[in-house]
Amino acid sequence: MIDYWLGGVHHHPIDVAAAGAFESAYRPCADIFRSLRAFSGRAVRQAVGEGVGQFLVFGAGVPTQANVHETAPGARVLYTDLDPRIVAVGRELLDGLDSVDYALGDVTDPNSIDPAVLDRVLPDRKRQPLGVVLFGLPAFFDDATLAGALDALYDAVPAGSRLLFDFDATELAGHPEALAMMGPAFHMREPAAFAPLLGRWTPTAEGIVPVARWLPDADTPEDVPDAFWGGVAVKQA
Helix, strand or coil, X not given: CHHHHCCCCCCCHHHHHHHHHHHHHCCCCHHHHHHHHHHHHHHHHHHHHCCCCEEEECCCCCCCCCCXXXXXXXXXXXXXXXXXXXXXXXXXXXXXXXXXXXXXXXXXXXXXXXXXXXXXXXCCCCCCCCEEEECCCHHHCCHHHHHHHHHHHHHHCCCCCEEEEEEXXXXXXXXXHHHHHCCCCCCCCCHHHHHHHHXXXXXXXXXXXXXXXXXXXXXXXXXXXXXXXXXXXXXXX
């Protein structure tokens, strides 16, 4: 669905049908997800500008438009997902790219990733700052699980590492049909409730804001609903 909204080609008719059904209960989503993807690009570029040359992406899904490795050419990037079918597709799409790969991985267990793959793709992950990317994931974990995962990731990376994140705010609360489509495990959060879950991660000066307002490229941010908030946080020395 996201690939469809971003104008990609890696989706199927059932994805288009699902996207249409969701939009009938909510509103057109293409602008929202393009804004979200633009935010991820700005966050990745900021991390690169501050010396991050390697990224570990959790819950990556099928690679679509403006991926981390496309936004940060030359960076070492390992995408992960829980679904073996997604991983297989990802590997096929990324085949032939240097320093970029896809592996099985669970954000709640950093040790779930094959150490051999980590050593090959991210050999400096314990010595140099690492960008840990969690886009689209927090909504599918309760507070305790998410806080525990972020705490474990903090311990697993060196000082200077960045956590790039977004989360679903409460926009869908006013659209009960669309909210029902997300299922009972879907978690919306007020921004003030999300910040404590970061634990020892320290948000950058930009703060936790609607993604369209996080260091926008233009003087006037995109005019989209504040459905997603996000930011970047740092592991201090």
